[in-house]
Amino acid sequence: MALTGLDIFKITPKTNCKDCGNPTCMAFAMKVAQGAIPLDKCPHISDEVRAKLDEATAPPMKTIKIGAGENEHTLGGETVLYRHDKTFVSKSLYAVAVSDGYSDEQNETAFADIAKIDYERIGERMRVDAIFVDYASDSAKFLDLVKRANDMDRALIISCSDADIAEKALEIAGAGKPVLSGANASNFEAMNALASKHGIVLGVTGADLNELHDTVEKLEKAGNKNLVLDVTMGNIKDTFAATVQVRRASIKDGDRTFGYPSIVNTARIAAGDRDMQSALASLFTVKYGSVIVMEGMRYADALPLYGLRQNIFTNPQKPMKVEPGIYALNGADENSVCALTVDFALTYFVVSGEIERSGVPVNLLITDAGGYSVLTAWAAGKLSASSIAKFFQEADIEGKIKNRTLIIPGKVAVLKGEIEDKLPGWKIIPSPPEAIQLVKYLRELDV
Amino acid sequence: MAFVQKPQVYKSAINTVELGVSDNKITLGGATVSPLYSFDAPIANAPKVGVEITDLGLEGEPKGIVDYYGDCKTIGEQAKKAAAMPGADFVCLRFVGAEPGEGDRSVEECVKIAKEVSEAIDIPLVIAGCKSSQKDAQIFEKIAEALSGKNVLFLSAKEENYKTVGASVGLAYSQKVGAESSVDINLAKQLNVLLTQLGVAKENIIMNLGSAAAGYGFEYVASTIDRVKQAALAQNDAMLQMPVVTPIASETWVVKEALASEEDMPEWGCQEQRGIEMEIVTAAACLACGSDAVILKHPASVATISAMVAALM
Numbered sequence A: 001m002a003l004t005g006l007d008i009f010k011i012t013p014k015t016n017c018k019d020c021g022n023p024t025c026m027a028f029a030m031k032v033a034q035g036a037i038p039l040d041k042c043p044h045i046s047d048e049v050r051a052k053l054d055e056a057t058a059p060p061m062k063t064i065k066i067g068a069g070e071n072e073h074t075l076g077g078e079t080v081l082y083r084h085d086k087t088f089v090s091k092s093l094y095a096v097a098v099s100d101g102y103s104d105e106q107n108e109t110a111f112a113d114i115a116k117i118d119y120e121r122i123g124e125r126m127r128v129d130a131i132f133v134d135y136a137s138d139s140a141k142f143l144d145l146v147k148r149a150n151d152m153d154r155a156l157i158i159s160c161s162d163a164d165i166a167e168k169a170l171e172i173a174g175a176g177k178p179v180l181s182g183a184n185a186s187n188f189e190a191m192n193a194l195a196s197k198h199g200i201v202l203g204v205t206g207a208d209l210n211e212l213h214d215t216v217e218k219l220e221k222a223g224n225k226n227l228v229l230d231v232t233m234g235n236i237k238d239t240f241a242a243t244v245q246v247r248r249a250s251i252k253d254g255d256r257t258f259g260y261p262s263i264v265n266t267a268r269i270a271a272g273d274r275d276m277q278s279a280l281a282s283l284f285t286v287k288y289g290s291v292i293v294m295e296g297m298r299y300a301d302a303l304p305l306y307g308l309r310q311n312i313f314t315n316p317q318k319p320m321k322v323e324p325g326i327y328a329l330n331g332a333d334e335n336s337v338c339a340l341t342v343d344f345a346l347t348y349f350v351v352s353g354e355i356e357r358s359g360v361p362v363n364l365l366i367t368d369a370g371g372y373s374v375l376t377a378w379a380a381g382k383l384s385a386s387s388i389a390k391f392f393q394e395a396d397i398e399g400k401i402k403n404r405t406l407i408i409p410g411k412v413a414v415l416k417g418e419i420e421d422k423l424p425g426w427k428i429i430p431s432p433p434e435a436i437q438l439v440k441y442l443r444e445l446d447v
Numbered sequence B: 001m002a003f004v005q006k007p008q009v010y011k012s013a014i015n016t017v018e019l020g021v022s023d024n025k026i027t028l029g030g031a032t033v034s035p036l037y038s039f040d041a042p043i044a045n046a047p048k049v050g051v052e053i054t055d056l057g058l059e060g061e062p063k064g065i066v067d068y069y070g071d072c073k074t075i076g077e078q079a080k081k082a083a084a085m086p087g088a089d090f091v092c093l094r095f096v097g098a099e100p101g102e103g104d105r106s107v108e109e110c111v112k113i114a115k116e117v118s119e120a121i122d123i124p125l126v127i128a129g130c131k132s133s134q135k136d137a138q139i140f141e142k143i144a145e146a147l148s149g150k151n152v153l154f155l156s157a158k159e160e161n162y163k164t165v166g167a168s169v170g171l172a173y174s175q176k177v178g179a180e181s182s183v184d185i186n187l188a189k190q191l192n193v194l195l196t197q198l199g200v201a202k203e204n205i206i207m208n209l210g211s212a213a214a215g216y217g218f219e220y221v222a223s224t225i226d227r228v229k230q231a232a233l234a235q236n237d238a239m240l241q242m243p244v245v246t247p248i249a250s251e252t253w254v255v256k257e258a259l260a261s262e263e264d265m266p267e268w269g270c271q272e273q274r275g276i277e278m279e280i281v282t283a284a285a286c287l288a289c290g291s292d293a294v295i296l297k298h299p300a301s302v303a304t305i306s307a308m309v310a311a312l313m
């Protein structure tokens, strides 16, 4: 919670000694409140008071790091409940579950899924971020799964409330800084000792929010603030209620005890129903799931979920744009055909991807359309015959390219005539509306 | 110390809007809490799921959909099966073929199809138009007349045609008007103001705030719905308290994830499954933000999304 200048003034000695370089303590306090200077510029505020203030000004939700090296991820650190209020900062992680309680076949499929999902979307590598290794009852089988998961080059979440077995799991996988999840009202002391020993994040569970709150308080009292909260309850409704209330309590109501990232296990509340798990993963991506656990991850699930996540976690203050200019694809040269689109990063990514897939050399011309999609830009007047003509002039397209055929996006085929008027000598050909149709279209194009 | 629960119940509510008649009615809206937050207070009416069919029948539809409708020969038979789809709360008939560039189906024919569908189903009907606002105004007027008394929702009245659509659908035939704006809270509000100034009662208006598939500019859709719901509930903005209906199927089945064949993208696996998950993920995200109804088309998505809503109430 932000402190006011007055709050800070109250803790200064109010002597106006000027040692901080400010004329008065009040002036000093105002500047600190604005974030212009740090509190320790005043040498007369005691460490104790400063520590208290740090606590009061700390963000409502802790930032927690899990995993190690390439597989380190940041969770939490959120400051708002709605992305339009500022931005969400730590994207939800998708974790796939394996367990000694599952059939061998299910575990094998899960491991195969994890290995398989790996692609890029607008500059972001999309993979299964973490593996959730769940202990049911067969410790030998469980430890075997921990070993295999540990070899898969992902962050791990070891879910096990038996401290003795958890200890063995950590002997195998502790170096990768997994989350140890499963601390509860009855075992938290042993689990805490184990997590501290390995310097890893501890996951806390509870039968309900009261119990969870209690256990977190006890762990904090014992000095552990490196926590995540497994908010999975007995069913879908209670889990959603818990996830939202934990986040709301921390961000809106200043409840520091709940100021930690969450784990939501859809594999538990919708076991066996993969479509429902996709639906819930979507729900919890929008509403406050920090780690979302699923029984598997097919491309069919990954494509929409990772796309959704990329959207929800972009900063609303920063539109995703690419630089206008000529992008020579598939070894295009001055004699290759031209295709035109806008500078919205998503559009560029989609269109360039399809052109690359076609293998046909194309000069992709990116016009300055204010970072808008084709139809948005067109509706806003930022993609028009005049804007295209202006771009051609400024980028000296005619000087740089000899080919005189220009493919325009199918969604603005209506512009054909006007562009022809503005760009004499060019043959303007409208294309299909969707980029995916470009591959066939370009291969069959006869120019 | 125990956790102090602080339920957040607003003094304002989302308007309730009824679709359909007598015992086949459904009600949209009525919530006094944030979307799906039934733990704060009971939600009067659960969000609804509609099933979309088009005037083009089953042409080009994925196998699971064709299989579901089986040997339906007429649009009426298809509509009847759509209404019987497990999880369906209403049927949405979309006139893709009315579009001048897509066959330019005549107004008379559209009316005939709408009547056939309306007579075949025992749940409420939503009529959706094509890409041409001008054509929509023409077909909506005649369909509203032919189905008068049925309490049908029309998608949509837009900036370009709200006067004609509002006057015919809303005023002359007292049907429900869908106000469609382009992912912008101010535009949404302005259109509601214009429609109410025209004389359409706010109980007869729903909003379509715009829609996009997950990954395709969806953040704007999410934030627009978020902001509209906050304005409606926390700021008691009467011009934004209309329930929100979001068409999903028409956005999600045309993106690459759903369209790319298995030959083209072998590593992506089953094409139909990709379309289903795209529909499910997009619909769930819209409901999380605050849509009071979503419109889908695949039986698997309809079953999953309606089950998710039921589990959350």
Ligand code: B12
Binding pocket: A319, A339, A340, A341, A342, A344, A346, A347, A350, A351, A371, A372, A373, A374, A375, A376, A377, A378, A379, A380, A407, A408, A409, A410, A411, A431, A432, A433, A434, A435, A436, A438, B181, B182, B183, B184, B187, B210, B211, B212, B213, B216, B217, B218, B220, B221, B251
């Ligand atoms: C997100 C969004 C916005 C965002 C902008 C996001 C952005 N950076 O562009 C915001 C909220 C700012 C916005 C604003 C507006 N929007 Co807007 N917006 C959308 C929305 C929901 C998604 C757009 C998107 O991201 N598409 C994804 C990208 C990838 O699509 P794309 O660029 O078209 O690319 C595809 C194809 O065109 C093709 N392609 C692209 N280039 C090329 C090139 C070649 C050669 C080929 C073959 C293919 C190809 O490939 C892609 C995939 O197939 C759409 C509705 C929808 N679902 O599409 C409305 C939409 C585009 N917006 C619309 C409107 C009217 C507006 C506004 C004018 C509203 C207003 N009156 O203020 C404003 C304009 C901005 C302003 N105020 O100045 C309308 C346009 C109507 C029309 N048919 O002309 C739409 C269709 C909504 C609607 N149904 O009314 N919008």
Ligand code: SF4
Binding pocket: A012, A013, A014, A015, A016, A017, A018, A019, A020, A021, A022, A023, A024, A025, A028, A041, A042, A043, A044, A045
């Ligand atoms: S150094 Fe401290 S005590 Fe001295 S004027 Fe600055 S704030 Fe006041």
